[in-house]
Amino acid sequence: MYKIVEARSVGLNIKQFVIEAPRIARKQRPGQFVILRLHEKGERIPLTIKCSDPAAGTVTIVVQAIGKTTSLLNCLEAGDSILDIVGPLGHPSDIQNYGTVVILAGSVGTAMALPTALALKQAGNHVIFIEGARSTEMVVFEDEVRQASSEAFIMTDDGTYGEQGLVTKKLQELIAGGLRINFILAVGPVPMMRAVAQIAVPLGIRTMVSLNSIMVDGTGMCGGCRVLLGNQSKFACVDGPEFDAAQVNFDVLMQRNAMYRDKECQSLRDFKEHEQEELAELRAELAARERELAELEIEEKHYV
Amino acid sequence: MSESETSALEQRNTVPLKDRMKIPRTVMPELDPQVRSRNFGEVNLGLPTLEALTEASRCIECAKPGCVVHCPVGVKIKEVVALISAGNYLAAASKMREDNALPAITGRVCPQENQCEGGCVLGKKGAPVAIGNLERFIADFERNSGHLGLPPIAPSTGKNVAIVGSGPAGLSAAGDLVQKGHRVRVFEALHELGGVLIYGIPEFRLPKSIVKTEVDNLRRMGVEFETNVVVGKSVTIDELMHNEHFDAVFVATGAGLPQFLGIPGEHFNGVYSANEFLTRINLMRAYADVDQPVYDCRDRDVIVVGGGNTAMDAVRTARRLGARTATLVYRRSQAEMPARAEEVHHAIAEGIEFRMLANPVEFIGDEKGWLTGARCVRMELGESDADGRRRPVPIAGSEFILPANVAIIGVGTNANPLIQSSTPDLKTNKWNYILADPETMRTSKRGVFAGGDIVTGSATVILAMGAGRKAAVSIHDYLTTGLWR
Ligand SMILES: Cc1cc2nc3c(=O)[nH]c(=O)nc-3n(C[C@H](O)[C@H](O)[C@H](O)COP(=O)(O)OP(=O)(O)OC[C@H]3O[C@@H](n4cnc5c(N)ncnc54)[C@H](O)[C@@H]3O)c2cc1C
Ligand SMILES: Cc1cc2nc3c(=O)[nH]c(=O)nc-3n(C[C@H](O)[C@H](O)[C@H](O)COP(=O)(O)OP(=O)(O)OC[C@H]3O[C@@H](n4cnc5c(N)ncnc54)[C@H](O)[C@@H]3O)c2cc1C
Ligand code: SF4
Ligand code: SF4
Ligand code: FES
Numbered sequence: 093m094y095k096i097v098e099a100r101s102v103g104l105n106i107k108q109f110v111i112e113a114p115r116i117a118r119k120q121r122p123g124q125f126v127i128l129r130l131h132e133k134g135e136r137i138p139l140t141i142k143c144s145d146p147a148a149g150t151v152t153i154v155v156q157a158i159g160k161t162t163s164l165l166n167c168l169e170a171g172d173s174i175l176d177i178v179g180p181l182g183h184p185s186d187i188q189n190y191g192t193v194v195i196l197a198g199s200v201g202t203a204m205a206l207p208t209a210l211a212l213k214q215a216g217n218h219v220i221f222i223e224g225a226r227s228t229e230m231v232v233f234e235d236e237v238r239q240a241s242s243e244a245f246i247m248t249d250d251g252t253y254g255e256q257g258l259v260t261k262k263l264q265e266l267i268a269g270g271l272r273i274n275f276i277l278a279v280g281p282v283p284m285m286r287a288v289a290q291i292a293v294p295l296g297i298r299t300m301v302s303l304n305s306i307m308v309d310g311t312g313m314c315g316g317c318r319v320l321l322g323n324q325s326k327f328a329c330v331d332g333p334e335f336d337a338a339q340v341n342f343d344v345l346m347q348r349n350a351m352y353r354d355k356e357c358q359s360l361r362d363f364k365e366h367e368q369e370e371l372a373e374l375r376a377e378l379a380a381r382e383r384e385l386a387e388l389e390i391e392e393k394h395y396v
Numbered sequence: 397m398s399e400s401e402t403s404a405l406e407q408r409n410t411v412p413l414k415d416r417m418k419i420p421r422t423v424m425p426e427l428d429p430q431v432r433s434r435n436f437g438e439v440n441l442g443l444p445t446l447e448a449l450t451e452a453s454r455c456i457e458c459a460k461p462g463c464v465v466h467c468p469v470g471v472k473i474k475e476v477v478a479l480i481s482a483g484n485y486l487a488a489a490s491k492m493r494e495d496n497a498l499p500a501i502t503g504r505v506c507p508q509e510n511q512c513e514g515g516c517v518l519g520k521k522g523a524p525v526a527i528g529n530l531e532r533f534i535a536d537f538e539r540n541s542g543h544l545g546l547p548p549i550a551p552s553t554g555k556n557v558a559i560v561g562s563g564p565a566g567l568s569a570a571g572d573l574v575q576k577g578h579r580v581r582v583f584e585a586l587h588e589l590g591g592v593l594i595y596g597i598p599e600f601r602l603p604k605s606i607v608k609t610e611v612d613n614l615r616r617m618g619v620e621f622e623t624n625v626v627v628g629k630s631v632t633i634d635e636l637m638h639n640e641h642f643d644a645v646f647v648a649t650g651a652g653l654p655q656f657l658g659i660p661g662e663h664f665n666g667v668y669s670a671n672e673f674l675t676r677i678n679l680m681r682a683y684a685d686v687d688q689p690v691y692d693c694r695d696r697d698v699i700v701v702g703g704g705n706t707a708m709d710a711v712r713t714a715r716r717l718g719a720r721t722a723t724l725v726y727r728r729s730q731a732e733m734p735a736r737a738e739e740v741h742h743a744i745a746e747g748i749e750f751r752m753l754a755n756p757v758e759f760i761g762d763e764k765g766w767l768t769g770a771r772c773v774r775m776e777l778g779e780s781d782a783d784g785r786r787r788p789v790p791i792a793g794s795e796f797i798l799p800a801n802v803a804i805i806g807v808g809t810n811a812n813p814l815i816q817s818s819t820p821d822l823k824t825n826k827w828n829y830i831l832a833d834p835e836t837m838r839t840s841k842r843g844v845f846a847g848g849d850i851v852t853g854s855a856t857v858i859l860a861m862g863a864g865r866k867a868a869v870s871i872h873d874y875l876t877t878g879l880w881r
Contacts, residue, residue, distance in 0.1 A: 115631060119630060119631065133680070176624050179629070180630070308676065308680075311812070312812070313653065314672035314675050315654045315668075318663070325656065325658075330814070348663065348765075355692075
């Protein structure tokens with residue numbers, strides 16, 4: 093059981109959690125993620141580690157509620173616990189001094205890209221961060237984005253904040269303005285990452301994308317997260333999650349991510365109807381688990 | 397002992413040897429195939445006491461028992477069976493435990509026909525003694541009696557052992573080492589303990605509660621468990637040894653990496669590895685809600701590729717989740733199938749269709765990326781290969797299409813790689829299995845031992861358990877002498 097020490101809303105349906113997980117905190121590098129599970133029958137979902145504090149033994153994650161599991165997770169508050177959390181998983185981002193780096197991130201992708209942006213800046217890169225969001229209330233971590241970059245642009249689809257347009261619009265403007273880019277990282281919805289790849293790859297710019305395929309174990313054991321790179325199959329959890337955009341087959345990724353769409357929608361609808369009951373049930377289950385662990389401990393002491 | 401049991405025993409004692417050999421092998425009672433192919437209840441119900449006594453009385457107590465020779469851990473079967481015959485089930489169970497730490501599990505899943513029962517002299521003329529069923533009988537008796545005699549624990553040695561992986565190899569090493577007075581901590585990547593016993597082998601063959609009981613017993617004996625730790629990622633072996641002061645490490649991470657077929661169309665939605673399918677059902681409880689399974693197999697055509705236990709488990713699971721057709725596609729013939737013989741019989745009774753001597757060459761799908769079928773080629777058996785099995789060869793021009801909404805690939809697994817890649821001084825072979833001495837389980841790295849599937853490649857529960865116990869002996873030797881020999 094992993095205690096939530098801090099929980100706060102940072103945007104529309106987006107919440108940041110600080111969780112006690114000392115082992116993960118000690119080892120985390122930018123670009124790595126955790127997999128967590130909320131209850132006995134719950135699914136295991138991957139979430140990027142935004143940052144960690146090895147001394148305090150905590151990791152920070154940022155969650156956008158889009159389906160049942162993330163919605164239930166975002167009902168939790170400080171003092172609640174997460175049943176299981178494992179990590180850090182995946183390869184860390186490849187941090188080098190590339191020169192000029194552009195990072196494009198959409199909505200919650202911003203939180204996912206922040207640790208890598210910061211590390212790249214610290215490695216001496218000129219980091220340009222382009223954050224995109226649908227609307228004002230989805231713009232997150234503006235201050236941190238500015239700290240982690242040399243230049244920052246905020247784009248909103250509806251123009252209610254920053255500049256109007258998609259992140260790719262800004263990228264094209266920068267390129268048209270004669271900027272020489274040495275490295276690009278795109279983190280966000282698949283259509284966004286594909287659009288970035290379509291612009292940058294033909295120009296020969298080294299471009300990485302962080303692939304959000306569906307995962308189960310996160311250790312290479314199930315193959316459910318497989319993505320197509322050229323004609324080679326790779327496992328996003330152990331070979332990624334960042335891959336060379338020039339190789340990625342985005343169509344297959346989108347098709348596979350839609351695999352459970354009907355069920356996901358159904359289970360989200362069911363959840364919305366019984367949100368409070370489900371939350372109460374979850375808390376009861378966690379309390380029971382805590383008692384069970386305590387009893388086992390007593391029994392152990394008794395025997396030894 | 398009840399009256400009927402006593403009288404059965406008296407009867408048995410008066411039956412002459414010659415007549416004993418005429419007693420037919422008792423039949424394991426099982427759930428009705430019609431019923432069980434729609435639920436996850438355990439198929440085999442267990443021998444009733446009288447039947448177990450009758451079965452035990454079939455043993456002719458050979459002077460040189462072939463059964464023992466053919467059991468990979470040399471269980472003293474003759475003595476165990478004699479104790480059953482005498483009605484002393486608890487004593488039989490503890491005799492069993494001298495060689496086999498997990499009898500309730502091996503009694504259910506060992507491929508007995510190739511092992512103990514394959515060596516039983518009665519099998520030459522008729523049916524061998526049902527050793528597996530008896531083993532399960534006494535283990536279940538012991539568990540249900542509540543008289544599980546936990547072994548005594550030696551005084552603390554002050555030494556610490558880390559065990560990586562909680563499959564049968566890791567669990568049995570943990571049990572032996574904690575008894576010798578070492579502090580033992582098991583690290584497991586998943587959220588549940590038991591390895592393949594939990595995430596692979598389904599409830600209808602091995603109820604999870606049995607594995608849980610074994611784990612809880614180890615906990616009572618003082619073994620510490622830490623789940624959600626991926627060694628190689630969450631912590632490395634070197635960090636365990638240097639920062640966390642473990643004097644020895646036993647690597648028992650198994651061979652869990654799924655193999656795909658590498659044919660076109662494997663990315664269609666509806667194509668899964670058997671590991672993913674079974675993990676979702678077993679580990680993540682998708683079977684508990686058979687109304688709304690994560691994997692909607694209901695009224696679908698499901699094919700499973702492979703002929704081993706994994707493929708067999710997947711196809712029978714699909715059937716239980718409501719598949720319209722559940723078909724096993726295997727490139728050799730039924731005689732070459734590596735699955736346990738009993739499971740093959742059970743599968744047939746449950747309405748699993750067998751497409752032998754066929755192999756998929758391409759998956760086909762619709763424009764939305766969903767699987768619609770597999771293009772297969774018929775095979776024939778050619779020359780024998782290195783392991784003595786006849787090699788399947790495709791028959792030219794024999795392609796046909798098998799309609800399928802779900803295809804599950806269960807053609808084998810490879811070594812789990814995370815430890816090897818984070819421990820450069822650990823030597824591996826060209827398939828990335830860890831090199832370890834077959835007797836001492838020592839690896840190329842001082843203080844580090846390895847055993848089970850991560851050394852041998854995918855094998856059996858009993859071999860993994862045997863490796864765990866050998867490793868325990870050798871680790872104890874290293875910890876007490878300090879010699880790396
Ligand atoms: C490496 C990685 C890092 C991620 N980091 C973050 C993060 O920092 N913050 C964040 O909010 N989200 C992150 N995600 C996405 C997050 O995992 C999904 O939003 C979450 O799994 C959705 O679960 P759900 O039950 O709420 O929604 P569902 O209704 O189950 O699904 C909604 C969508 O999420 C995707 N999805 C469903 N199950 C999984 C799964 N097990 N694994 C991956 N995707 C799934 C589906 O494609 C679907 O389109 C990350 C994904 C990956 C692969
Ligand atoms: C579906 C299926 C059915 C089978 N049926 C039978 C049968 O009927 N009879 C039979 O005898 N055998 C059967 N087998 C084979 C048998 O289960 C295995 O040979 C046996 O479990 C191997 O034991 P092990 O301890 O070596 O590894 P495993 O049981 O594979 O356990 C390894 C454990 O290590 C964990 N792990 C891996 N990497 C790490 C890491 N880096 N850090 C921490 N933990 C890690 C894994 O999560 C796993 O829990 C079957 C196998 C499968 C897959
Ligand atoms: S451990 Fe397996 S092979 Fe040995 S006696 Fe028991 S069932 Fe037979
Ligand atoms: S070989 Fe068969 S008959 Fe002989 S001792 Fe073993 S079980 Fe009994
Ligand atoms: S999540 Fe299972 S292999 Fe990647």
